[in-house]
Amino acid sequence: MNRRKFIKNTALTGAGLTLTNSLLNCAENPSDKKETVVAESEKSEPSLPLVIATWHVKEATAKAMEVLQAGGNALDAVEQGCMVEEANEKGQSVGKGGLPDRDGNVTLDACIMDKNGNCGAVVYLQNIKHAVSVARKVMDDTPHVMLAGEGAQQFALSQGFETEDLLTEASRKAWEKWKVEAKYKPIINIENHDTIGMLAIDKNGDISGACTTSGLAYKMGGRVGDSPIIGSGLFVDNEIGAAVATGLGEEVVKTVGSFLVVELMRQGKSPQEACEEAIGRIVNKPNSNYKDFQVGYIAVNKKGETGSYSIHQWFSMTKFQNGVNEQIQSDFFNKEEKS
Amino acid sequence: MNRRKFIKNTALTGAGLTLTNSLLNCAENPSDKKETVVAESEKSEPSLPLVIATWHVKEATAKAMEVLQAGGNALDAVEQGCMVEEANEKGQSVGKGGLPDRDGNVTLDACIMDKNGNCGAVVYLQNIKHAVSVARKVMDDTPHVMLAGEGAQQFALSQGFETEDLLTEASRKAWEKWKVEAKYKPIINIENHDTIGMLAIDKNGDISGACTTSGLAYKMGGRVGDSPIIGSGLFVDNEIGAAVATGLGEEVVKTVGSFLVVELMRQGKSPQEACEEAIGRIVNKPNSNYKDFQVGYIAVNKKGETGSYSIHQWFSMTKFQNGVNEQIQSDFFNKEEKS
Numbered sequence: 001m002n003r004r005k006f007i008k009n010t011a012l013t014g015a016g017l018t019l020t021n022s023l024l025n026c027a028e029n030p031s032d033k034k035e036t037v038v039a040e041s042e043k044s045e046p047s048l049p050l051v052i053a054t055w056h057v058k059e060a061t062a063k064a065m066e067v068l069q070a071g072g073n074a075l076d077a078v079e080q081g082c083m084v085e086e087a088n089e090k091g092q093s094v095g096k097g098g099l100p101d102r103d104g105n106v107t108l109d110a111c112i113m114d115k116n117g118n119c120g121a122v123v124y125l126q127n128i129k130h131a132v133s134v135a136r137k138v139m140d141d142t143p144h145v146m147l148a149g150e151g152a153q154q155f156a157l158s159q160g161f162e163t164e165d166l167l168t169e170a171s172r173k174a175w176e177k178w179k180v181e182a183k184y185k186p187i188i189n190i191e192n193h194d195t196i197g198m199l200a201i202d203k204n205g206d207i208s209g210a211c212t213t214s215g216l217a218y219k220m221g222g223r224v225g226d227s228p229i230i231g232s233g234l235f236v237d238n239e240i241g242a243a244v245a246t247g248l249g250e251e252v253v254k255t256v257g258s259f260l261v262v263e264l265m266r267q268g269k270s271p272q273e274a275c276e277e278a279i280g281r282i283v284n285k286p287n288s289n290y291k292d293f294q295v296g297y298i299a300v301n302k303k304g305e306t307g308s309y310s311i312h313q314w315f316s317m318t319k320f321q322n323g324v325n326e327q328i329q330s331d332f333f334n335k336e337e338k339s
Numbered sequence: 340m341n342r343r344k345f346i347k348n349t350a351l352t353g354a355g356l357t358l359t360n361s362l363l364n365c366a367e368n369p370s371d372k373k374e375t376v377v378a379e380s381e382k383s384e385p386s387l388p389l390v391i392a393t394w395h396v397k398e399a400t401a402k403a404m405e406v407l408q409a410g411g412n413a414l415d416a417v418e419q420g421c422m423v424e425e426a427n428e429k430g431q432s433v434g435k436g437g438l439p440d441r442d443g444n445v446t447l448d449a450c451i452m453d454k455n456g457n458c459g460a461v462v463y464l465q466n467i468k469h470a471v472s473v474a475r476k477v478m479d480d481t482p483h484v485m486l487a488g489e490g491a492q493q494f495a496l497s498q499g500f501e502t503e504d505l506l507t508e509a510s511r512k513a514w515e516k517w518k519v520e521a522k523y524k525p526i527i528n529i530e531n532h533d534t535i536g537m538l539a540i541d542k543n544g545d546i547s548g549a550c551t552t553s554g555l556a557y558k559m560g561g562r563v564g565d566s567p568i569i570g571s572g573l574f575v576d577n578e579i580g581a582a583v584a585t586g587l588g589e590e591v592v593k594t595v596g597s598f599l600v601v602e603l604m605r606q607g608k609s610p611q612e613a614c615e616e617a618i619g620r621i622v623n624k625p626n627s628n629y630k631d632f633q634v635g636y637i638a639v640n641k642k643g644e645t646g647s648y649s650i651h652q653w654f655s656m657t658k659f660q661n662g663v664n665e666q667i668q669s670d671f672f673n674k675e676e677k678s
Binding site: 230 | 440457458462481482484486487489490491494555558559560561563564568569570571588589592593594598599602624626
């Protein structure tokens with residue numbers, strides 16, 4: 001099941017799946033559930049290296065694990081993992097083939113953060129597919145942490161990146177269909193936003209993370225969400241752990257979600273508990289309209305323990321560890337919509 | 340003493356001032372010191388409304404207090420306070436007259452956050468002086484929280500903002516002088532960055548904050564620092580308090596400083612203790628090169644208690660409360676450079 005379908009199905013009943021509160025990580029296929037849970041509980045110490053990512057992106061996690069198994073570091077792993085999705089033209093939320101803004105422009109946001117707390121980000125980048133690699137160049141080769149728009153593109157060109165048209169035929173058609181009933185304000189719902197966030201721990205036990213997206217479909221020109229924002233879309237502290245966010249970026253930014261998850265782990269919470277409390281910070285706001293949007297977090301701590309949690313059902317995490325590359329259904333807050 | 344001179348003097352000896360650890364807030368003039376400290380300790384409950392801002396910006400805090408005294412809310416107060424500095428052509432770090440990037444373009448960043456946790460931001464905005472007001476429009480009139488570059492400018496024009504050349508003759512001359520020895524990488528030192536951040540509590544006890552800057556002088560095109568980043572440059576939680584940052588934005592972003600200050604206050608720390616711990620998070624990093632840059636935080640909690648702290652000496656906070664609009668010298672970490 002692809003990411004878009006997952007998100008679309010958030011408002012639907014669960015197609016036969018029964019998820020319970022106590023199953024924090026359950027496999028997509030009901031027949032796998034018990035097996036997966038037992039396997040998790042038997043592990044006294046999670047083994048390294050490991051990779052986790054938002055949504056169902058097994059090809060991306062496989063690429064990252066290939067880097068790690070070859071002795072590569074977590075930073076290279078998350079960059080190369082994210083690049084798989086950026087190059088995948090079928091994915092309409094990241095890189096080439098991403099759904100455009102209301103004016104038909106595909107604009108990309110990405111960031112990356114390493115074991116030393118260095119980071120790089122690009123926002124509102126156009127015509128260059130591998131936004132995560134430009135973000136890494138910002139980190140590695142400039143004194144800055146974020147470049148925007150034309151400035152980001154000029155920098156990328158100076159570094160040898162080449163421009164290409166990122167609007168695919170499929171995304172152009174989807175945009176033209178949207179335009180028929182387009183309103184001034186884009187409809188913020190749970191169908192048109194998702195992001196690839198990836199965290200890895202290498203054989204040395206060092207953590208890095210990255211995040212890349214084409215953002216909210218049919219957004220206003222220049223809109224930037226949480227994905228390239230250090231602290232909101234991503235945060236890494238190599239002594240504690242790391243977290244990434246997906247969903248409606250505006251709501252993640254307001255609670256600085258990924259940094260919050262890491263701070264909660266610093267206070268002793270498990271990755272799962274930290275993700276749950278960060279979602280709680282959103283849904284427990286006075287007058288929160290959380291029923292109208294989705295946010296999901298995934299997190300890993302220094303020991304290699306992982307967690308994931310979302311507001312609504314159908315969020316998932318892909319995890320590659322101990323030779324197993326699997327999609328793990330996340331537990332979620334809004335049990336009213338449970339099938 | 341203006342802000343630029345304050346920063347320049349960071350590396351110099353203290354011109355006769357003796358600051359001690361125990362004086363968390365000391366007045367600029369030594370003869371005022373004792374008086375100020377006594378006045379602070381006598382207050383059992385700080386009175387509202389109040390305004391604080393980074394650096395020496397008494398005209399800006401006076402404008403904000405005027406709004407508050409007339410019964411205006413904290414959101415209007417911080418916007419109008421920041422606008423004073425944006426319109427001040429002599430200030431070379433904010434709005435009109437801001438020092439340009441390496442290519443001679445003045446590009447502005449700003450954000451604003453209200454009592455309900457709503458926020459708006461613009462990054463890499465050109466040709467429009469009142470970046471903070473565009474940020475507020477993003478918050479009030481779009482479903483987004485951040486607009487960048489051309490997209491931000493287009494939105495501003497649609498809202499009735501007018502374009503103007505922001506590069507003043509003085510800033511053009513400074514840039515041309517810099518170009519003589521310009522290197523590919525801008526020199527990150529403590530002479531060329533400061534930002535106006537402002538926090539206010541209105542008569543109802545509600546908190547808002549805003550931040551506006553032209554960013555690091557002679558930055559690379561498209562560079563964005565901490566100032567427009569919710570969580571880094573600014574964070575407001577109306578139940579807890581608020582914080583803003585100034586200094587080298589890249590270093591604030593890496594520790595998500597303003598959100599960290601608010602989280603520390605949530606855990607029970609005073610604004611002063613929270614600012615000190617957030618600076619500690621920067622200077623205690625392995626291999627921190629904090630001697631090469633300045634970062635300063637100011638914070639206020641729900642009770643109206645305030646704090647400020649920086650890495651190096653000569654950072655200050657302007658505070659308007661109880662009819663007194665005063666510049667308060669901040670305590671700082673690097674006592675080695677103390678006179």
